[in-house]
Amino acid sequence: xxxxxxxxxxxxxxxxxxxxxxxxxxxxxxxxxxxxxxxxxxxxxxxxxxxxxxxxxxxxxxxxxxxxxxxxxxxxxxxxxxxxxxxxxxxxxxxxxxxxxxxxxxxxxxxxxxxxxxxxxxxxxxxxxxxxxxxxxxxxxxxxxxxxxxxxxxxxxxxxxxxxxxxxxxxxxxxxxxxxxxxxxxxxxxxxxxxxxxxxxxxxxxxxxxxxxxxxxxxxxxxxx
Amino acid sequence: xxxxxxxxxxxxxxxxxxxxxxxxxxxxxxxxxxxxxxxxxxxxxxxxxxxxxxxxxxxxxxxxxxxxxxxxxxxxxxxxxxxxxxxxxxxxxxxxxxxxxxxxxxxxxxxxxxxxxxxxxxxxxxxxxxxxxxxxxxxxxxxxxxxxxxxxxxxxxxxxxxxxxxxxxxxxxxxxxxxxxxxxxxxxxxxxxxxxxxxxxxxxxxxxxxxxxxxxxxxxxxxxxxxxxxxxxxxxxxxxxxxxxx
Numbered sequence: 001x002x003x004x005x006x007x008x009x010x011x012x013x014x015x016x017x018x019x020x021x022x023x024x025x026x027x028x029x030x031x032x033x034x035x036x037x038x039x040x041x042x043x044x045x046x047x048x049x050x051x052x053x054x055x056x057x058x059x060x061x062x063x064x065x066x067x068x069x070x071x072x073x074x075x076x077x078x079x080x081x082x083x084x085x086x087x088x089x090x091x092x093x094x095x096x097x098x099x100x101x102x103x104x105x106x107x108x109x110x111x112x113x114x115x116x117x118x119x120x121x122x123x124x125x126x127x128x129x130x131x132x133x134x135x136x137x138x139x140x141x142x143x144x145x146x147x148x149x150x151x152x153x154x155x156x157x158x159x160x161x162x163x164x165x166x167x168x169x170x171x172x173x174x175x176x177x178x179x180x181x182x183x184x185x186x187x188x189x190x191x192x193x194x195x196x197x198x199x200x201x202x203x204x205x206x207x208x209x210x211x212x213x214x215x216x217x218x219x220x221x222x223x224x225x
Numbered sequence: 226x227x228x229x230x231x232x233x234x235x236x237x238x239x240x241x242x243x244x245x246x247x248x249x250x251x252x253x254x255x256x257x258x259x260x261x262x263x264x265x266x267x268x269x270x271x272x273x274x275x276x277x278x279x280x281x282x283x284x285x286x287x288x289x290x291x292x293x294x295x296x297x298x299x300x301x302x303x304x305x306x307x308x309x310x311x312x313x314x315x316x317x318x319x320x321x322x323x324x325x326x327x328x329x330x331x332x333x334x335x336x337x338x339x340x341x342x343x344x345x346x347x348x349x350x351x352x353x354x355x356x357x358x359x360x361x362x363x364x365x366x367x368x369x370x371x372x373x374x375x376x377x378x379x380x381x382x383x384x385x386x387x388x389x390x391x392x393x394x395x396x397x398x399x400x401x402x403x404x405x406x407x408x409x410x411x412x413x414x415x416x417x418x419x420x421x422x423x424x425x426x427x428x429x430x431x432x433x434x435x436x437x438x439x440x441x442x443x444x445x446x447x448x449x450x451x452x453x454x455x456x457x458x459x460x461x462x463x464x465x466x467x468x469x470x471x
Binding site for chain 2: 058059061062063064065066067068070071074075076077078079157160161162163164165167168174175178179182188189190192193195196199200203204
């Protein structure tokens with residue numbers, strides 16, 4: 001075993017690390033923005049509103065991320081002319097799929113959090129004469145988003161791990177970097193092990209960060225010791 | 226209507242491979258998970274440490290990277306060590322008998338099949354998630370009942386399968402169901418290490434017919450079918466196992 005190859009290719013891993021981090025970060029932020037209205041729509045009693053949201057969530061949660069990526073990256077060319085558009089770019093397709101995927105999971109988390117809200121909070125908002133949008137903005141969403149934090153941290157980690165499929169469609173993320181290093185030196189053990197360790201560091205940093213956030217924002221829900 | 230250009234059977238065969246990989250790795254994951262959970266709750270420090278390292282490391286690394294690590298890296302590691310052991314044996318015999326000819330005492334090259342590697346890897350990964358689920362389920366079982374079992378003179382095996390197991394199933398089912406659904410979707414990744422599963426068959430058909438959307442959509446729908454069937458089966462099981470608590 002020869003770990004010296006890692007010294008020679010650290011810049012490739014660094015590039016990969018940065019790609020993984022920015023793709024996941026953008027996907028999470030945009031996904032969250034999409035997830036909030038979708039989660040609310042999924043809760044609606046009107047079938048014209050909840051059915052599309054339901055179908056969207058159902059499809060993206062029920063199929064593998066890899067297939068969704070293939071469907072967009074390879075499949076779109078069958079339907080539209082992709083030559084010369086952004087759909088030709090692997091990073092764009094991957095980002096698009098990551099956004100839709102994480103938005104589907106996140107909206108289900110948000111829906112669950114809204115449904116598990118104590119009824120009293122909503123009733124109090126109504127008693128104060130708030131309109132529904134006002135109640136959502138001031139009471140329901142802030143409270144639900146806090147409560148969704150533990151479940152959302154799991155989703156963030158799933159997204160980090162799921163983003164590894166980007167390495168399959170020519171993107172040089174952490175996995176892509178490991179694939180290149182492996183093909184350059186034929187050292188599968190060292191190259192993938194190092195990528196795995198980078199992911200592990202990233203995962204545990206995120207877990208630690210969410211613990212801090214939970215301490216701050218869920219302080220009032222903790223049992224008094 | 227949907228025209229698959231004669232690839233229907235290829236896809237069906239691939240779907241069968243996917244189901245096999247999923248079920249076998251589930252079996253492996255449940256066994257590993259049970260061992261992991263028992264180790265985590267055992268009084269032995271070293272067992273606890275091994276189980277904790279196992280679940281922590283696995284949950285920190287993406288399944289795809291682990292799969293490549295085990296399939297490509299593991300294969301190399303295995304054959305390297307086999308070669309070293311052979312060499313050591315040969316040197317040992319040559320030192321006492323100079324006319325000794327080089328022989329492979331152990332097979333010098335073992336090729337891990339993608340099927341075995343896929344099942345082992347996925348099982349190994351989800352064993353870690355199962356261990357966490359089972360640990361929680363075991364902790365949820367009333368301690369008094371286990372003590373009562375002991376007081377009745379049951380052996381630890383008897384109290385395990387008469388008292389602990391039936392009750393922990395109820396607590397473990399929701400987590401188990403989630404793990405299964407994630408596992409099912411993870412099997413799509415075995416196509417990357419070269420197993421002829423549904424995804425790979427679909428990719429080949431997509432390339433040959435120039436209809437990638439049709440084939441990937443078909444695969445997506447088959448996966449949806451699998452997850453839908455699983456969800457209803459799990460709901461049924463959850464109802465069944467919680468009958469006396471309702």
